[in-house]
Amino acid sequence: MNSVEEIGRRAKVAAAEVANLPADIRSQILVDMATALEENWAAIAAANKKDLAVATGLSVPMRNRLTLNQKVIHDIAISLSSVAALDDPLAGPYDHWRHSTGFEIIKKTVPLGVVAMVFEARPNVTIDAAALTFKSGNAVILRGGKEAINSNIVLADTLRAVLSNHELNPDIIQLITDTTHESVNTLLNMRQYIDVLIPRGSGQFIDFVVKNATVPVIETGAGNTHIYVDASAKQDEAIRVINNAKTQKPAVCNAAEKLLIHEAIAEEFLPRVVGDLLTSGVAVRGDQQAINIDKRISAATVEDWYTEYNDLIIAVKIVKDTNEAIEWINEHTTHHSETIISEDTDNVKDFMNKIDAAVVYQNVSTRFTDGFEFGFGAEIGISTQKLHARGPMGLNALTTIKYEVFGDGQIRA
Amino acid sequence: MNSVEEIGRRAKVAAAEVANLPADIRSQILVDMATALEENWAAIAAANKKDLAVATGLSVPMRNRLTLNQKVIHDIAISLSSVAALDDPLAGPYDHWRHSTGFEIIKKTVPLGVVAMVFEARPNVTIDAAALTFKSGNAVILRGGKEAINSNIVLADTLRAVLSNHELNPDIIQLITDTTHESVNTLLNMRQYIDVLIPRGSGQFIDFVVKNATVPVIETGAGNTHIYVDASAKQDEAIRVINNAKTQKPAVCNAAEKLLIHEAIAEEFLPRVVGDLLTSGVAVRGDQQAINIDKRISAATVEDWYTEYNDLIIAVKIVKDTNEAIEWINEHTTHHSETIISEDTDNVKDFMNKIDAAVVYQNVSTRFTDGFEFGFGAEIGISTQKLHARGPMGLNALTTIKYEVFGDGQIRA
Numbered sequence: 001m002n003s004v005e006e007i008g009r010r011a012k013v014a015a016a017e018v019a020n021l022p023a024d025i026r027s028q029i030l031v032d033m034a035t036a037l038e039e040n041w042a043a044i045a046a047a048n049k050k051d052l053a054v055a056t057g058l059s060v061p062m063r064n065r066l067t068l069n070q071k072v073i074h075d076i077a078i079s080l081s082s083v084a085a086l087d088d089p090l091a092g093p094y095d096h097w098r099h100s101t102g103f104e105i106i107k108k109t110v111p112l113g114v115v116a117m118v119f120e121a122r123p124n125v126t127i128d129a130a131a132l133t134f135k136s137g138n139a140v141i142l143r144g145g146k147e148a149i150n151s152n153i154v155l156a157d158t159l160r161a162v163l164s165n166h167e168l169n170p171d172i173i174q175l176i177t178d179t180t181h182e183s184v185n186t187l188l189n190m191r192q193y194i195d196v197l198i199p200r201g202s203g204q205f206i207d208f209v210v211k212n213a214t215v216p217v218i219e220t221g222a223g224n225t226h227i228y229v230d231a232s233a234k235q236d237e238a239i240r241v242i243n244n245a246k247t248q249k250p251a252v253c254n255a256a257e258k259l260l261i262h263e264a265i266a267e268e269f270l271p272r273v274v275g276d277l278l279t280s281g282v283a284v285r286g287d288q289q290a291i292n293i294d295k296r297i298s299a300a301t302v303e304d305w306y307t308e309y310n311d312l313i314i315a316v317k318i319v320k321d322t323n324e325a326i327e328w329i330n331e332h333t334t335h336h337s338e339t340i341i342s343e344d345t346d347n348v349k350d351f352m353n354k355i356d357a358a359v360v361y362q363n364v365s366t367r368f369t370d371g372f373e374f375g376f377g378a379e380i381g382i383s384t385q386k387l388h389a390r391g392p393m394g395l396n397a398l399t400t401i402k403y404e405v406f407g408d409g410q411i412r413a
Numbered sequence: 414m415n416s417v418e419e420i421g422r423r424a425k426v427a428a429a430e431v432a433n434l435p436a437d438i439r440s441q442i443l444v445d446m447a448t449a450l451e452e453n454w455a456a457i458a459a460a461n462k463k464d465l466a467v468a469t470g471l472s473v474p475m476r477n478r479l480t481l482n483q484k485v486i487h488d489i490a491i492s493l494s495s496v497a498a499l500d501d502p503l504a505g506p507y508d509h510w511r512h513s514t515g516f517e518i519i520k521k522t523v524p525l526g527v528v529a530m531v532f533e534a535r536p537n538v539t540i541d542a543a544a545l546t547f548k549s550g551n552a553v554i555l556r557g558g559k560e561a562i563n564s565n566i567v568l569a570d571t572l573r574a575v576l577s578n579h580e581l582n583p584d585i586i587q588l589i590t591d592t593t594h595e596s597v598n599t600l601l602n603m604r605q606y607i608d609v610l611i612p613r614g615s616g617q618f619i620d621f622v623v624k625n626a627t628v629p630v631i632e633t634g635a636g637n638t639h640i641y642v643d644a645s646a647k648q649d650e651a652i653r654v655i656n657n658a659k660t661q662k663p664a665v666c667n668a669a670e671k672l673l674i675h676e677a678i679a680e681e682f683l684p685r686v687v688g689d690l691l692t693s694g695v696a697v698r699g700d701q702q703a704i705n706i707d708k709r710i711s712a713a714t715v716e717d718w719y720t721e722y723n724d725l726i727i728a729v730k731i732v733k734d735t736n737e738a739i740e741w742i743n744e745h746t747t748h749h750s751e752t753i754i755s756e757d758t759d760n761v762k763d764f765m766n767k768i769d770a771a772v773v774y775q776n777v778s779t780r781f782t783d784g785f786e787f788g789f790g791a792e793i794g795i796s797t798q799k800l801h802a803r804g805p806m807g808l809n810a811l812t813t814i815k816y817e818v819f820g821d822g823q824i825r826a
Contacts, residue, residue: 016743020766097788103777105787112799113769191623195799210604211627216800237822244824330429352817353433356526364516364820373825374518374816375510386525386608386813387629388801400799403787404765407777409650411657412786 004186007141007174008193011114014171015139019111023088025166030084030131033162034077037127040158041073047154048123055147061251065122068151076127083131086377089395090137103407110402111137113195116187118143118209120201123151130159130173132378136398139172141194143187146179153177188213195400200381203308203334218397221384222308223253223336225366228325228351229273230342231264237363238269238341239276244365245339247280251310253382254337254369258305259316260325263289266318270294277314286316293318305332322347326354333357335384337366358384358391417599420554420587421606424527427584428552432524436501438579443497443544446575447490450540453571454486460567461536468560474664478535481564489540496544499790502808503550516820523815524550526608529600531556531622533614536564543572543586545791549811552585554607556600559592566590601626608813609801611794616721616747631810634797635721636666636749638779641738641764642686643755644677650776651682651754652689657778658752660693664723666795667750667782671718672729673738676702679731683707690727699729706731718745735760739767746770748797750779771797771804 018026037044048068055066068076089109096106115138117129126144133140144152156175163170176183188197188209196216199209203222210219227245229238245256261270270293274284278296285300300315319325322340329338339361340351348362359369369392371379376394383389389397431439450457461481468479481489502522509519528551530542539557546553557565569588576583589596601610601622609629612622616635623632640658642651658669674683683706687697691709698713713728732738735753742751752774753764761775772782782805784792789807796802802810 016767016769099781099786099788103781214624216798218800234822240822240824248825348819354429356429357815359816359818361818362820363822364818365824367825368512368516368818368823373512375512385629387631390814391816401803402770403772403804405772405774405777405781406761407775409647409653409776410781411653411778412661412780 003178004176004183005190005193007176008114008187008190010171011139011141011174012193014169015111015113017169018134018139018172019113019137021137021168023091026088026135026137027084029162029166029168030135031081032165033131033159034080034084036158036162037073037077037080037155040154041070044073044151044154044158045069047150050150051148058147066148066151068123072124076124080127080131083135083378086135086395089135089399099410101407101410103405103410106404106406108402108404109399112398112400114139114141114193115398116141116143116194116197116215118184118187118197118199118201120145120205123148123155125200126152126155126175127159129380130156132380132395133398134172136395138398139174141174141176141187143176143184149177149179185212188215191215198381218381218383218389218393219385220381221253221336222334223255223366223369223382223384224258224306224308224332224334225254225256225337225339226258226260226329226333227256227339227341227366228260228319228322228329229262229265229269230322230340230344230347231262232344232347233262233265233269233341234343234363235265235269235272239273241339241341241363241365242273243276243280245367246277246282246314247312248365248367250312253308254366255310256339256366257307257309257314258332259314260319260328261290261316262322262325263318263320266290266293270316270318274316281312283313284316285313287318289318290316308334322350326351330354330356336382337361337369339364339366358382416591417589417596418603418606420589421527421600421603423584424552424554424587425606427582428524428526430582431547431552431585432526432550434550434581436504439501439548439550440497442575442579442581443548444494445578446544446572447493447497449571449575450486450490450493450568453567454483457486457564457567457571458482460563463563464561471560479561479564481536485537489537493540493544496548496791499548499808502548502812512823514820514823516818516823519817519819521815521817522812525811525813527552527554527606528811529554529556529607529610529628531597531600531610531612531614533558533618536561536568538613539565539568539588540572542793543569545793545808546811547585549808551811552587554587554589554600556589556597562590562592598625601628604628613794631794631796631802631806632798633794634666634749635747636668636779636782636795636797637671637719637721637745637747638667638669638750638752639671639673639742639746640669640752640754640779641673641732641735641742642675642678642682643735643753643757643760644675645757645760646675646678646682646754647756647776648678648682648685652686654752654754654776654778655686656689656693658780659690659695659727660725661778661780663725666721667779668723669752669779670720670722670727671745672727673732673741674703674729675735675738676731676733679703679706683729683731687729694725696726697729698726700731702731703729721747735763739764743767743769749795750774750782752777752779771795
């Protein structure tokens with residue numbers, strides 16, 4: 001048995017232990033973990049310096065995401081304390097009913113069991129993932145990127161020490177320190193130990209996981225997010241929403257990537273919105289009809305319409321009507337977040353009913369697709385699949401159900 | 414594009430159409446489908462005769478399952494009508510709340526979209542699957558076994574004609590008539606068209622699907638089901654429950670396969686239960702400790718403990734206590750249904766909390782793990798995985814959620 005399998009086996013044993021911890025103890029341990037992080041900040045920052053020293057090839061934003069100093073560690077500890085304060089996702093009330101023969105069925109909420117998280121260079125995800133899985137009564141196996149390995153080791157050790165201090169099995173939280181591809185491949189196929197695997201990272205990486213995993217996966221996907229501006233739109237409002245959705249944080253999955261405009265308003269609206277976007281530093285690409293109206297637009301290729309830029313780029317297309325917008329979006333969507341800007345009730349209803357995405361907006365920036373903004377108090381990721389969880393995932397996404405049946409000798413006739 | 418892919422593409426188009434059909438129209442169409450089956454019984458039975466003529470190698474029970482005559486078709490039509498009468502799984506009330514900036518979030522229940530069902534020789538599953546997916550607003554792709562192909566073609570055509578009569582897209586219900594392995598392989602990888610695939614069949618077949626599918630799968634697994642008889646058990650009750658769970662319908666997944674007995678009562682209880690099982694024609698295998706007590710027991714191999722017999726065979730093991738029973742079961746369970754026979758509240762609580770199965774029983778036959786017995790009015794299958802659905806699946810398992818957000822220009826700060 002290699003070490004990743006051994007980690008799996010241990011996680012399964014630990015899962016049974018954490019599943020039955022009372023909610024107040026789970027919360028207290030999370031508070032103690034927050035304290036331990038603050039107390040241990042110097043050791044964490046020192047390990048992080050080692051990671052930064054090696055990671056010379058990273059872009060400035062990636063380097064910033066990797067950096068842990070006293071301030072960042074303090075913020076992570078605060079976020080951990082806020083998880084402690086969330087409602088227990090395992091608490092009832094549970095549905096329950098009686099069979100005609102007299103036995104009682106209780107539909108309980110229980111933890112998933114062993115959750116595996118595979119993620120890229122951000123060490124804060126290590127704490128986030130450990131906190132949310134622990135809060136919901138799960139054991140977790142963490143596999144972070146090699147760029148953050150020294151930081152992750154100290155972070156995981158800090159949390160595991162708190163578990164040991166509470167006389168709990170430290171294997172409730174485990175980190176895979178083997179950062180080879182081989183360790184991910186092993187993880188993807190440990191059906192006997194892993195109840196769900198949640199990948200976080202690039203679209204390409206998530207695609208690899210989905211195609212190669214035999215363990216159940218929750219796909220947290222890319223966002224090729226569209227905004228459709230209907231003929232009835234309030235144009236000033238549309239420009240404000242588009243600018244926010246595109247520029248407020250362009251690198252994230254809920255940023256807008258594509259703009260569809262109803263042809264009836266294109267002559268008037270397109271130059272206004274292009275001017276606004278150019279002023280904000282956004283490169284605007286588009287189809288021929290858009291270019292004919294505004295020469296500041298460069299030509300979009302077929303590939304553009306399928307691309308999540310994660311950058312200050314947008315592609316614009318002119319459409320005949322709401323139906324064409326719906327068809328276009330359903331052909332190109334990554335099922336994340338889609339928006340209509342419209343004052344026409346029928347068109348909005350059509351758009352809401354027919355668009356195949358986790359979140360569908362009227363007159364609101366797509367940047368709100370987020371567990372905190374949705375009021376869940378946490379976010380494990382944003383699911384772009386339909387099974388189990390869809391859209392921003394809070395603690396409930398880390399639970400399942402179990403039927404407990406109590407009788408006195410009932411048999412089936 | 415080969416024909417299975419073409420079926421996928423058409424299903425995606427049809428899914429948008431059926432998703433927005435009002436509940437009363439969906440129900441009316443199901444009633445009309447029941448009528449059409451009754452009216453068309455002679456053509457269905459004739460096609461079925463062709464299947465039976467070819468299927469000379471089948472066992473008697475398999476042959477009975479394949480047979481469609483006027484009586485069986487009438488029963489299928491009755492069952493279809495009962496699906497029509499079920500509550501609409503898409504009806505609200507939906508959760509909804511307001512963001513601090515004023516927009517409203519509605520968490521709607523919506524169909525999954527395109528459901529693919531792959532199943533073995535029982536043609537009644539064709540109607541069942543079509544009825545349940547249609548009732549819940551989904552398009553369905555059916556891939557039945559080759560033994561029932563002639564029956565399935567006439568059944569599917571009968572349902573599709575009703576859709577056409579209502580001026581609906583008949584591709585809401587499609588049958589793959591290509592019964593080669595190739596058609597299943599194509600289906601398992603059509604991520605662009607299929608939202609969920611539900612396999613029904615042998616453990617080996619489901620294992621193949623889980624390992625080879627890239628589309629999301631709901632595993633409807635095997636049942637290596639245990640009954641643990643605690644020292645505190647009412648022994649007469651235990652014998653009655655064990656006999657029912659083992660013999661009432663031995664070929665199904667919720668039948669008992671293994672028996673664990675607390676050593677404190679083994680000398681007294683084991684000969685009684687073995688006698689009762691032998692009288693019912695059950696072959697009893699066991700571990701050495703059991704054989705030492707009752708020589709009528711033959712030796713179980715290591716493989717026995719992992720085997721779902723689906724036959725009149727049971728294997729018995731003597732355990733030290735409830736803890737050993739729990740550990741043994743969690744090592745060998747297929748996560749379907751597990752039972753404790755006990756009057757000891759602490760032991761029952763431990764068993765309920767620690768056993769990792771969809772349904773855990775106290776003093777009740779495992780044969781009750783069934784969508785109808787659980788009061789769901791239907792059963793798509795019994796999920797042995799933890800994501801999305803667990804245990805008997807009713808219509809709700811064929812739905813997902815979608816967030817609809819209504820605002821007036823909100824942007825993220």
